[in-house]
Amino acid sequence: MNDAELPSAPADDTGALRLGFTRGTAPSKWAKRWERASGDPLELVPVETAFGRKAEAQGVDVMLERTRAGQRPEGSSEPDRSRHAMLLYTEAVALVVPADHELAESSEISVGDLELVPLLDHPDHFPQWPAARSWEDPSWMPTGVKAALELVATGAGAILLPLPLARHLSDKRAHAVLPVTGEPELAGSGIWASWDVDRDAADVQQLVGIMRGRTARSSRPAAAAADGRTGADGTKPAKQARPKPAAKKAGPKPGSRGAQLAAAKEKAERAKALRRAEKKRKRR
Structure with a gap:
């Protein structure tokens, strides 16, 4: 303007x-x-x-x-x-995980991959979002966003929040904020x-x-x-x-052998991280 x-x-x-x-x-x-x-x-x-x-x-x-x-x-x-x-x-939606989580280095997470992450229920979890795990004792549920973030920092699970709110309230030393992407788009x-x-x-x-x-x-x-x-x-x-896309780094020419190897490596690393997250969830 x-x-x-x-x-x-x-x-x-x-x-x-x-x-x-x-x-x-x-x-x-x-x-x-x-x-x-x-x-x-x-x-x-x-x-x-x-x-x-x-x-x-x-x-x-x-x-x-x-x-x-x-x-x-x-x-x-x-x-x-x-x-x-x-x-x-x-507003867009974000997943907040512990800073030492297997997915903490990811720049985003797709809607389909949310099922591999244990979601903690909290008062500001929208009913339109993927279901969060219910608490055995309702009194254990965090009373607000800050209390929910404190639980995330302990490694108890992850939470969904509006992206700007997650970035505003989270602690970079204790949390990682991953914008949720893909279809179906989560209600904001x-x-x-x-x-x-x-x-x-x-x-x-x-x-x-x-x-x-x-x-x-x-x-x-x-x-x-x-x-x-x-x-x-x-x-x-x-x-x-929507979250701003990360700046693209110079890479191999599309369609080249180098590009194919890079794509295969990225896919393998992502699958490995998701398998680790799933194993960790089952151990709990």
Whole structure:
């Protein structure tokens, strides 16, 4: 987006707009765009929760929040809507394993290979994901993401999490984070901008427009911006947040003997790692 095309924001006599944000999100890019567009700072308010909102979010003008797959922010559904909500993007899913796990050096893991890894159940394991092992005693289940990550670090198993959240909360010395790839694609968490219906003023609309990617040349549909639908200008607010592919290294020429040997070696090493993981799982 060209900075010159950013929508201008009206002056706010009540002070800086406040944008609350949940763990694992990156609001700084919108703060910079808002400041360039309006000349005023955007106050960023961290909210210590992985999903939804907490009490400290009550004083913010707009909340950047995460929802579980297929859900909307609390209060944004009819018939008793108290908040507007706009879906910004959908997050990819990651597998978190111990740092010394056989798969820790892998750059990713396919959906089909998840069955070879013992998945620990935790409160934020989505029902749409591959089933996790149930706990013999329900009281043993970790109470949250941090507790689940502590169990992973002990070697008890692995967990699935939204990729940005996994990268944000994991410890590089104790965990390895592997983006999950392949088909069928796992359902991802949603990142939404939500705001109170009574705070639907021009300055909030300008901020939401910047977060949506709208420019001064874009038409603003009357209803689409608030409920996450595709607008009259053809833009789609929800985009799949996929892991960035690793930079490709120079290798042998495709089809050459060297390329065939390299592919065979990689396949053998991957199969060996999966067999070790399966043997380790059976020993437990």
